[in-house]
Amino acid sequence: MxxxxxxxxxxxxxxxxxxxxxxxxxxxxxxxxxxxxxxxxxxxxxxxxxxxxxxxxxxxxxxxxxxxxxxxxxxxxxxxxxAAPDIVETREIFAARRLVEGEIASLLAGKLTQTQRQKLASIIDEEQLAHRQGNEAKRVECSLAVHRYLADQSPNRVLGVMLTDLILRTSIVIALYKRAGMQACYLDHDHANLLQLLENGPADEACRRMRAHLSALEALLDLRAQETHIDLASILGVPGGASASI
Amino acid sequence: MxxxxxxxxxxxxxxxxxxxxxxxxxxxxxxxxxxxxxxxxxxxxxxxxxxxxxxxxxxxxxxxxxxxxxxxxxxxxxxxxxAAPDIVETREIFAARRLVEGEIASLLAGKLTQTQRQKLASIIDEEQLAHRQGNEAKRVECSLAVHRYLADQSPNRVLGVMLTDLILRTSIVIALYKRAGMQACYLDHDHANLLQLLENGPADEACRRMRAHLSALEALLDLRAQETHIDLASILGVPGGASASI
DNA sequence: AAAACAAACATTGTATACAGTAGAGGAACA
DNA sequence: TGTTCCTCTACTGTATACAATGTTTGTTTT
Incomplete structure (x- = not known):
């Protein structure tokens, strides 16, 4: 190997x-x-x-x-x-992440410090620049940086480390299930919109927005049911045969 | 030692x-x-x-x-x-648990299988019996069993293991911060009410109920600010002295 | 008596040796 | 050709040895 x-x-x-x-x-x-x-x-x-x-x-x-x-x-x-999580676990990871990161967005909304605002803005600027320049690796890195920064800055540290873990696991399943020729998970101005809501918007709106962002990300993956549970008997035409699955 | x-x-x-x-x-x-x-x-x-x-x-x-x-x-x-988490972390643990266990209650609400219903009912019966008999250890054990069973049966396994962890950490902070002579965290018919909502109630109502239950549990603890940050200067009456904290 | 020092002890950090198991390759056989 | 068996290799599981660090205790010094 x-x-x-x-x-x-x-x-x-x-x-x-x-x-x-x-x-x-x-x-x-x-x-x-x-x-x-x-x-x-x-x-x-x-x-x-x-x-x-x-x-x-x-x-x-x-x-x-x-x-x-x-x-x-x-x-x-x-x-x-x-690790190589299956599709079921992948969906569970995204659901958990929506829950946790949505809550963190909610906690942060309207309470960003000047430093946090600037840091997020600069990361997002860099991300958009990288996108315009077609620098895909850089763009992904910046995109990750946005979420990792939110995890770092979570007022609730327990939720913060949970999110850090979930971001890692998300990276794994994206590598596994990203569609072949896809524009590797770029969601136009989602992060910029998100920042706007974190600055001003009401907490629940920021939460909803974050969840929607993550759902959109998940929707970019190819999570159709795989060909597990192949029933040899049915394929080979044995009518009443014991179903042996691989 | x-x-x-x-x-x-x-x-x-x-x-x-x-x-x-x-x-x-x-x-x-x-x-x-x-x-x-x-x-x-x-x-x-x-x-x-x-x-x-x-x-x-x-x-x-x-x-x-x-x-x-x-x-x-x-x-x-x-x-x-x-581990011996401080008060800040304790509050964070409870907040995280409200989030996760509330969601799991929501996922389970109205979808309990016959087996799950019976299992929960029997645990809760046993808990109430233990309480009437004054068997405190047994009662705590049953109370824990309710929540551990919910973690086990979570449709979302990722959230399930998160809850398992949080239950453990909750046990630690209860041991740390329970009030001296308290009726060690018994909330009369909370679990029975909860079961009712898991069987029939709408999902968001089950979630709210679970969160309230956990908040009530947290409220039974003694989480007043500890005597960290003792300012020796102020105690010893040095007016403008540099504040040396332990 | 209080503080500073030093030696003895308790405990962890790391490397290494040996035993045991899974997987790959090849020979014997049908 | 395909299958079974065997051996050999690569790897992990566990125990143990030694070095390094923290902690305690006793002794000296002020």
């Missing part, structure tokens, strides 16, 4: 030499957000250990934490992999 | 001999729920290892998972402890 994503990972952050496992967690999170680490990617412990120059103990701790975040999945005696 | 809670822990579950770390996680979770493991309790790795007959490796993994769940806190090179 091709494992040259390792180069991409090591390219990040200037070796801040933190607790070791925190560094690995951060790097993998970042790589997942920017879709350099696609769902299903194998993450062998020794490989990661070599990349970051630590032993399996440290890698193991990092993986355990990422499993808790639902970023990766681990089955006994098998290599850890980047 | 007194560490004889170890006996209580080992008393549980008939050594199901699971993955090892899963067993530790389950036991500690259970002990926290039933308040046998009060906030701030020290959890040295070797001690846990001896109790469960495993080495530090697997204890370590269990602790890492519990840290991710916000059940315990770990500072570098110091023993892990059961």
């Amino acid at each position: 091709n494992e040259d994503w390792t180069k991409h990972i090591a390219a990040d952050l200037p070796a801040t030499a933190r607790n070791g496992d925190q560094q690995i967690v951060d790097m993998i999170r970042q790589a997942v957000l920017t879709q350099r680490l696609p769902p299903g990617t194998r993450l062998p412990e020794v490989t990661l250990g070599n990349i970051f120059g630590v032993s399996r103990s440290v890698v193991r701790k990092a993986l355990t934490r990422l499993v808790a975040d639902h970023i990766i999945v681990q089955h006994p005696n098998q290599v850890a992999r980047i | 007194n560490e004889d809670w170890t006996k209580h822990i080992a008393a549980d579950l008939p050594a199901t001999a699971r993955n090892g770390d899963q067993q530790i996680v389950d036991m500690i979770r259970q002990a926290v729920l039933t308040q046998r493991l009060p906030p701030g309790t020290r959890l040295p790795e070797v001690t846990l290892g001896n109790i469960f007959g495993v080495s530090r490796s697997v204890v370590r993994k269990a602790l890492t998972r519990l840290v991710a769940d916000h059940i315990i806190v770990q500072h570098p090179n110091q023993v892990a402890r059961i």
Whole structure:
């Protein structure tokens, strides 16, 4: 299996030499957000250990934490992999995110500080610029930055970390289910409108707007029922045969 | 420091001999729920290892998972402890739980299966019986069971696990902030009323009811501002002195 | 007696060794 | 050709050793 994503990972952050496992967690999170680490990617412990120059103990701790975040999945005696949620879970992730991020928008609405206003405005400006210039990677990065900033600034920290997790999981399912030739999830002036409502609008209106934004995002994905549960018997024409599904 | 809670822990579950770390996680979770493991309790790795007959490796993994769940806190090179959230975080936990459990009530309202109806009714019956008999421990256990069952049965699994976590954290803060002589958080027929609304009522009414129930629970706690930020200068009567706070 | 220092102890952080399991490849067989 | 079995390799699960850090205790100093 091709494992040259390792180069991409090591390219990040200037070796801040933190607790070791925190560094690995951060790097993998970042790589997942920017879709350099696609769902299903194998993450062998020794490989990661070599990349970051630590032993399996440290890698193991990092993986355990990422499993808790639902970023990766681990089955006994098998290599850890980047999670690949099915369609049902994808819908659940979006529903949960609408609930949480809608509430955060509601909490923030009409209460933005000057700093927050400016920061959001600058991110959104940069996003629109990147879009006009056709710089897709940059645009996605800015789009993520908007939501991550809201999570960071949530007055309720508990909801804030929940949203941080959900944003990560959303990145994964977008990588999984984005339509082939789509304009990778760009929703024209949604973020600008959102900012307007966060500045002035009533709280419930900001909430509704946020939920609508996320629903629009979800609608851009290809979430038609997959070909799981293939009934061999029915396909092969055995009339009363026991249905064996894969 | 007194560490004889170890006996209580080992008393549980008939050594199901699971993955090892899963067993530790389950036991500690259970002990926290039933308040046998009060906030701030020290959890040295070797001690846990001896109790469960495993080495530090697997204890370590269990602790890492519990840290991710916000059940315990770990500072570098110091023993892990059961978390002890401050008042601000406590309020945030309740707010988050109102949001999530309210939504789950909403999703469930009017859609309960026969099995779910019966299960909930039987738990609530048992709870009221325990209350009449003055069996406080049993009553708390049943009360928890109601909410845990709702988390289990959440149609949205993502929200379900979120609620499971929040219930655990709620147990911790109740242990921390319950008023001295209080009738440990009993809200007369709240659960029975709730069940009624889950069976018939409109979804938004069930949601509002759930949120009110949780607010009532929070109101039973003693969440007055603690004596943090003690301003020594003002207490000691130094008029213009630099305020040194502990 | 209060404060500062130092040594002994308790506990965590990391690496490594060994055992056990899953999966890939190839040989034997029908 | 296709199937079964086996071995070999890659990987994870657990225990343990050693280093590094925090904490406590006792002793000295003022």
